[in-house]
Amino acid sequence: MDRKKFISSSLILSASAFVWSKFVFGSEQKKTQNVISNTSNGGKIPGKHEGLTILNPKPWNAETPPHLLDDKVTPADKLFVRNNGRIPEKIDVDSWTLTIEGESAKSSKIYTLTELKSKFKHYTYQLTLECGGNGRKEFSPPAKGNQWDLGAVGCPEWTGVRLKDVLDDVGVKPDAVYIGYYGKDTHLSGDPEKVVISRGVPIAKAMEDEALIAWSINGEDLPVMNGFPLRLVFGGWPGSTSGKWLNKIVVRNKVHDGPKMGGNSYRIPKYPVAPGTKVPEEDMVIIEEMPVKSLITYPKTGALIKGGKSFEVRGHAWAGDLTIAQVHISLDYGATWKLCNLSEAINKNAWQHFNIKVSLPKKGYYEVWAKATDSDDVSQPMVIPQWNPKGYLNNACHRIAVKRV
Amino acid sequence: MGENLGNREELLAIVDRVVKIIRVVFIIVLLYPFAFYVASKIDFEKEKIIKKVIEIPIVENGIDVESGLIVDEHYELVKGTCSACHSINLVTQNSATREGWKDLIVWMQKTQKLWDLGDNEVLILDYLEKNYAPKEQGRRAPLKDVEWYEL
Numbered sequence: 001m002d003r004k005k006f007i008s009s010s011l012i013l014s015a016s017a018f019v020w021s022k023f024v025f026g027s028e029q030k031k032t033q034n035v036i037s038n039t040s041n042g043g044k045i046p047g048k049h050e051g052l053t054i055l056n057p058k059p060w061n062a063e064t065p066p067h068l069l070d071d072k073v074t075p076a077d078k079l080f081v082r083n084n085g086r087i088p089e090k091i092d093v094d095s096w097t098l099t100i101e102g103e104s105a106k107s108s109k110i111y112t113l114t115e116l117k118s119k120f121k122h123y124t125y126q127l128t129l130e131c132g133g134n135g136r137k138e139f140s141p142p143a144k145g146n147q148w149d150l151g152a153v154g155c156p157e158w159t160g161v162r163l164k165d166v167l168d169d170v171g172v173k174p175d176a177v178y179i180g181y182y183g184k185d186t187h188l189s190g191d192p193e194k195v196v197i198s199r200g201v202p203i204a205k206a207m208e209d210e211a212l213i214a215w216s217i218n219g220e221d222l223p224v225m226n227g228f229p230l231r232l233v234f235g236g237w238p239g240s241t242s243g244k245w246l247n248k249i250v251v252r253n254k255v256h257d258g259p260k261m262g263g264n265s266y267r268i269p270k271y272p273v274a275p276g277t278k279v280p281e282e283d284m285v286i287i288e289e290m291p292v293k294s295l296i297t298y299p300k301t302g303a304l305i306k307g308g309k310s311f312e313v314r315g316h317a318w319a320g321d322l323t324i325a326q327v328h329i330s331l332d333y334g335a336t337w338k339l340c341n342l343s344e345a346i347n348k349n350a351w352q353h354f355n356i357k358v359s360l361p362k363k364g365y366y367e368v369w370a371k372a373t374d375s376d377d378v379s380q381p382m383v384i385p386q387w388n389p390k391g392y393l394n395n396a397c398h399r400i401a402v403k404r405v
Numbered sequence: 406m407g408e409n410l411g412n413r414e415e416l417l418a419i420v421d422r423v424v425k426i427i428r429v430v431f432i433i434v435l436l437y438p439f440a441f442y443v444a445s446k447i448d449f450e451k452e453k454i455i456k457k458v459i460e461i462p463i464v465e466n467g468i469d470v471e472s473g474l475i476v477d478e479h480y481e482l483v484k485g486t487c488s489a490c491h492s493i494n495l496v497t498q499n500s501a502t503r504e505g506w507k508d509l510i511v512w513m514q515k516t517q518k519l520w521d522l523g524d525n526e527v528l529i530l531d532y533l534e535k536n537y538a539p540k541e542q543g544r545r546a547p548l549k550d551v552e553w554y555e556l
Binding site: 054055056057058059138140141142144145146147187188189190191194259263299300301302303304305306311367382383384396399400401402403 | 490491492494495498499500501502505509512516517518519539540541542543544545546548551552553554555556
């Protein structure tokens with residue numbers, strides 16, 4: 001009632017004000033800006049594909065629906081966005097530097113972007129990046145945080161220099177245990193001194209060939225949302241280890257202790273717990289490589305298939321630091337499985353592609369389930385795996401719905 | 406005589422018209438600055454009312470359209486408090502028991518610079534516990550919201 005009154009009186013007043021101002025000034029008043037920003041259904045995330053599902057605009061978090069991940073090499077605009085803080089407001093590429101220091105670094109060095117690019121050999125790898133919380137949505141009781149469904153994963157081609165080449169240039173002491181990163185994103189609280197997130201990996205992972213300090217995705221600059229102008233990339237490990245807007249790496253003589261290394265962040269209980277269990281912090285361990293998983297990227301869920309027409313089912317599979325040995329699909333809830341064609345990984349930590357032609361035996365509703373098995377003979381579970389307080393590592397089989405009509 | 410009379414009346418009529426015109430011009434000249442004043446005043450009022458209208462939450466199906474929050478007692482408090490740092494999507498996509506929400510507040514205070522919520526904490530927890538409680542979905546929920554299309 002009040003609102004109606006307000007609106008009608010505002011309309012009358014605006015109309016009369018408009019007439020008056022037209023009469024007096026002979027020109028149109030500037031339009032009042034619509035200050036309502038509808039954050040709940042989002043819009044397009046800057047620099048990204050419009051099909052991404054926005055989970056949260058502050059900080060920006062968005063995932064890619066599975067059917068948009070059909071490309072063998074994920075396009076930059078279709079790579080998910082997972083941010084803990086605010087994107088740096090001013091990014092000056094010319095003055096951007098990377099500092100390497102820390103108690104287990106033999107010296108401390110500062111590189112400009114130009115120095116990094118000219119001093120060290122460039123490498124390009126296709127590396128799978130997946131958010132540790134991908135699939136969180138399905139845990140019950142629910143875990144707090146962005147409720148990722150299936151699409152916080154992607155596998156673009158990254159170009160940069162090897163982290164180990166840069167670390168070797170600075171010199172790493174034999175007591176080095178871990179590297180930690182710092183980036184230029186800023187804390188949501190607005191405190192300019194507060195570090196948003198500072199995680200990292202054990203020195204062995206940092207020294208692998210495929211561990212990159214990258215400035216490019218698929219031959220182009222990194223999208224701002226994904227860390228422009230510089231970031232780390234550790235394929236097969238939780239995305240949070242691959243620091244964005246990178247400006248410092250510390251070489252540590254102990255497990256790095258930056259924000260989001262401790263507490264429950266990116267950690268799981270060191271022993272299996274019943275769903276909903278409260279786990280003491282000292283019993284939580286850091287997640288390292290991500291588990292075996294797969295995604296059906298074609299067809300999009302909801303396909304209606306006429307008669308016994310055969311159709312292709314395809315997608316990708318990945319398994320932390322391991323490779324995929326087999327992918328199967330089931331049309332009968334896991335009662336029987338069909339072996340799919342499977343490609344080899346283009347390099348370590350790259351996802352592999354599977355495909356198979358199937359037809360539906362009779363009219364009705366079916367679900368296609370995909371199950372990958374890694375090189376250690378570990379498969380994806382068909383139901384939700386081990387519950388953990390923060391809802392990480394859900395690698396349950398992906399399911400799509402199809403109907404024969 | 407008759408002509409003279411006619412001339413006089415015509416003259417009077419002209420004088421009358423001139424006086425009227427002068428009066429109108431005079432009024433316009435006098436009122437012109439005032440007109441500016443009134444127009445600017447009306448614009449000012451208009452802005453104020455538009456602001457007020459914008460501030461009035463739009464509610465659809467019991468949901469505050471701007472934030473996505475369920476409209477219930479103290480939802481404005483939740484909207485104002487939580488959106489100070491992050492989008493309300495981080496609230497609406499989550500669910501927890503009262504204890505779970507309390508733990509989250511404590512975590513935000515410990516690590517994310519959330520201030521002491523004082524007396525508001527109870528009200529916020531009342532709202533969250535009632536409106537964003539966990540739903541049991543078992544080991545695996547059925548596929549839902551499938552949009553069917555011809556392949």
